[in-house]
Amino acid sequence: MKILVIRFDQRQDVFLLGSFLLRLRKEYPVAEIFLMTYEKNHDVVSTWDFIDDIVIYHPEKDIFRKWAFVSILRKVDFDIVFDMQNDQTTRFLSRLIKKKALYKLESSPERHLIEDYFDILKNISIEPEVSSFNYRFPDGFCYRIGKVRPPLLVIAPFSEEGMFEWGIDRYLYIAGRFNEATGGDVAIVGKKEDKERSRPFFVYDFIYNLPGDADLIQNLWVVKNCTIFLGGSSEFTQAASGFGIPVIAIYDKKDLIKHYPVSDNARIFQGENKELQTGKEISGIDEENVIEAIVDLLVENK
Numbered sequence: 001m002k003i004l005v006i007r008f009d010q011r012q013d014v015f016l017l018g019s020f021l022l023r024l025r026k027e028y029p030v031a032e033i034f035l036m037t038y039e040k041n042h043d044v045v046s047t048w049d050f051i052d053d054i055v056i057y058h059p060e061k062d063i064f065r066k067w068a069f070v071s072i073l074r075k076v077d078f079d080i081v082f083d084m085q086n087d088q089t090t091r092f093l094s095r096l097i098k099k100k101a102l103y104k105l106e107s108s109p110e111r112h113l114i115e116d117y118f119d120i121l122k123n124i125s126i127e128p129e130v131s132s133f134n135y136r137f138p139d140g141f142c143y144r145i146g147k148v149r150p151p152l153l154v155i156a157p158f159s160e161e162g163m164f165e166w167g168i169d170r171y172l173y174i175a176g177r178f179n180e181a182t183g184g185d186v187a188i189v190g191k192k193e194d195k196e197r198s199r200p201f202f203v204y205d206f207i208y209n210l211p212g213d214a215d216l217i218q219n220l221w222v223v224k225n226c227t228i229f230l231g232g233s234s235e236f237t238q239a240a241s242g243f244g245i246p247v248i249a250i251y252d253k254k255d256l257i258k259h260y261p262v263s264d265n266a267r268i269f270q271g272e273n274k275e276l277q278t279g280k281e282i283s284g285i286d287e288e289n290v291i292e293a294i295v296d297l298l299v300e301n302k
Contacts, residue, residue, distance in 0.1 A: 080099065155186060
């Protein structure tokens with residue numbers, strides 16, 4: 001059996017697809033599972049050992065270029081195609097790809113994205129279950145950010161592009177309080193394009209891992225090996241939740257519904273959206289309440 005799953009979009013949406021793919025693997029243990037996604041997601045999904053192959057799609061406006069891409073895929077007869085995006089591009093692709101069955105995502109703004117994903121499983125009589133992601137780091141892989149002192153707090157201050165953020169000054173304040181109270185160090189994770197924005201963190205000698213100095217897999221390694229995680233709406237928050245790390249998540253009202261971390265070990269704060277000249281900011285969340293949640297999770301997971 002050959003199964004093709006299509007999902008482009010944001011990295012955190014692809015992270016959330018992990019539980020869906022794990023459930024498919026459990027239901028079809030010997031099937032060949034292909035994932036079609038954007039190149040920017042390759043580093044993430046290449047660590048998953050529950051898919052067999054990755055098909056990279058490069059966005060093309062020219063319909064003839066799209067057809068050229070599809071013509072290669074048409075050489076494979078898929079048994080099932082799951083269109084987990086269901087937009088104009090994926091509908092075009094999934095319509096032309098050879099398959100015996102096609103299932104499309106029906107998204108609702110009133111429910112979590114995982115619920116959208118799992119509705120498709122229910123439609124084909126597969127009982128959904130939320131599982132932790134099973135990342136496959138390269139054999140012998142180890143990334144060291146320095147001689148850090150535990151407990152290690154990892155902060156992901158930058159959200160997905162276009163989404164609201166809590167503000168660097170608030171994260172800086174919490175990082176200082178954390179180090180003062182616990183003696184532990186702090187690591188910052190982010191994408192290469194976040195490097196300049198992250199420079200205010202490096203006035204302290206207990207903060208490590210400037211975004212841009214580490215690649216995505218190295219940052220995931222840092223997240224996987226931290227004591228506690230604090231961040232906004234991003235792929236790193238989804239990864240921490242998937243790894244089973246205690247998570248403090250900062251979300252705005254709109255994004256919370258679709259993307260909150262699905263974990264019993266998470267504390268979620270919901271703020272108000274505020275449009276400023278400097279960008280989109282989340283307001284109405286008190287730093288002291290976040291610090292209290294960090295302490296609670298440290299005690300509960302000791």
